Amino acid sequence: MVNTSFETLPRHMQMEILSRVPLKFLMKFMCVSKKWASIIRGEEFREDYLFQSMKRPRVLFVIDHREYLPIKPEAFFHSVYQEDQPLLLSGKQRMRTFETPLVQVFQPIRGLICQQGYGKIVICNPGLKKFRSLPQIKVHKGAPMRTFFGYDEDKDVFKVLCITWLRNGKRSEVSKEYLVYTMGSDEESSSWRLITCEHDHAPVTEGLFKGGVLYYGAKSNNGKSVVMSFNVNSEDFSVIELEVEISPYWRLVNYKGDIALMNNIEDSLYHSREFEMWVRNEVTGNWDRTSIKISHWNGTVDGKTLLETRWLFNLSSLNGIVSLHLINLYLC
Missing domain, CATH: 1.20.1280 (Monooxygenase)
Structure with a gap:
């Protein structure tokens, strides 16, 4: 030898x-x-x-951990390979990325995760334990702000879309801004820039990134529910008509390669245990209604009863069908 x-x-x-x-x-x-x-x-x-890593289905747990007096917010990342790696042996990282508590975690894209905490936006790389804080956007106190995260494959850059708007006392919109931040290699030269949108709307749901396009549920200026699409490369908006009215509790998901809308997840878990889902046919453009039955928890853990307490984790499937929220559960 x-x-x-x-x-x-x-x-x-x-x-x-x-x-x-x-x-x-x-x-x-x-x-x-x-x-x-x-x-x-x-x-x-x-x-x-990256290609080899993305071929292995995995689930990412993101936990917001807070210490008080003084406030020390931290994000815990726990990556679980679904097929062959036990939960306790999977990768986990601990990062302190915020001076304010974590509010929202967005869909992971190519190893990066976008997080938002009370106006502050941070891009994290849990594998390298690195993060970048984006320049803070000046918004009026109490003004709504929606953030979306995507990737431009042609230019090999990540982009963050942020939409802010103001309302008057009668709740009608008075002003709106659409801003884009491009993640360049030179952090000092990167900044937010204003773009235009010809379709007046207000975001309603969280976003979904798929095939170079960001999708999110919205309300048009006439109050009708629609799905907005934002081409990350060209930075153009377009409207996808809907056959159903949606609320902030609905979720956009990637279902077998098609975009789909799932109805109120919280209500489904606590009551009917059945998800109503509208799946868009990419060829015809039609929305097809389907439903998914959720098994009772006590039928999935050796006959034990699982008690639901409060929301704790944000569970995102990196390569799976859907993204779900996980409830803090315990056995009795």
Whole structure:
């Protein structure tokens, strides 16, 4: 048997071996040699590593942890590979990214997660334990603000869309701003910029990113429910007509490759345990209604009864069908 060192292997074999190494160890390997570091930092390896990682279905738990006096908000990230990795052996990270408590966590995209906390927006890379705080947007006190996160594959940049609006005492809208932040390599030169939208609307639901497009439920200026689409590359808005009225409790999800709207998740969990879902046919543009029955909790954990207490986790499926909220549960 001939002993062969890693250094003598062809470059493509070195990349193949390194692509199978967990991220937390990969970062340590960069300190071993300049050659290893150059491979790991290379664009070809990064793209291949990301591609291999995205092929493994996993679930991400994001937990908002708060300490008081003084306030020290932290975000806990726990990544679970669904097929073969036990929960307790899966990857977990702890990051302090906010001076204010976490309010919203958006759909993870290519390893990055966008978080919002009372007007502050942060882009996190849990694997590298790095984050970037975006410039704060000046909004009037109490003015609504909706944030969406997407990726422009053509230009290889991430973008954040933020919509703010004001209402007068009669609740009619008086002004609205659409802003975009492009995640460039030079943090100092990046800033928010105003864009225009020809379709007057107010966002209602959280967003869904799919195939270079951001989707979110909204109300048009005549009060009709619609789904707005925002092309991340061209930064153009378009309107998708709806056959049903929606509320902030509805969720946009990726269902078997199609965009779909799910009705009030909280109400479904506590009462009917059945989700109403409207799935859009990409070819015809029609919305087809379907329903999904949810099994009772006590039928899924060895006959034990699960008691529901309060919302605790935001559970996002990175490669799965839908994104759901998980309730804090305990056995009795």
